[in-house]
Amino acid sequence: xxxxxxxxxxxxSELGATIRSARRRKKLSQAALGERAGLSRMPVYxxxxxxxxxxxxxxxMLAPLGLTLSLDPRESGPLRAADLARAFxxxxxxxxx
Numbered sequence: 001x002x003x004x005x006x007x008x009x010x011x012x013s014e015l016g017a018t019i020r021s022a023r024r025r026k027k028l029s030q031a032a033l034g035e036r037a038g039l040s041r042m043p044v045y046x047x048x049x050x051x052x053x054x055x056x057x058x059x060x061m062l063a064p065l066g067l068t069l070s071l072d073p074r075e076s077g078p079l080r081a082a083d084l085a086r087a088f089x090x091x092x093x094x095x096x097x
Contacts, residue, residue: 013050
């Protein structure tokens with residue numbers, strides 16, 4: 001997403017830092033970005049803080065920042081069960097024992 005850095009973004013904190021950097025380059029406050037994206041300031045704040053937000057909110061923020069999202073196949077080999085567990089850990093319900 002950041003043309004200055006071709007390394008893939010692999011965490012919410014990296015994504016938030018990329019969004020923050022693009023927002024600052026455009027000289028926008030979090031509230032101004034939220035308004036341009038049709039959102040409140042809160043999703044912008046949450047993402048920049050490395051917190052989870054909806055995909056719809058992320059996509060809404062990209063256009064005002066002049067960014068695009070692309071998904072590319074992983075080059076490191078096949079997807080492993082551990083990768084899936086990590087990616088969907090936030091959806092797991094705690095064990096009730």
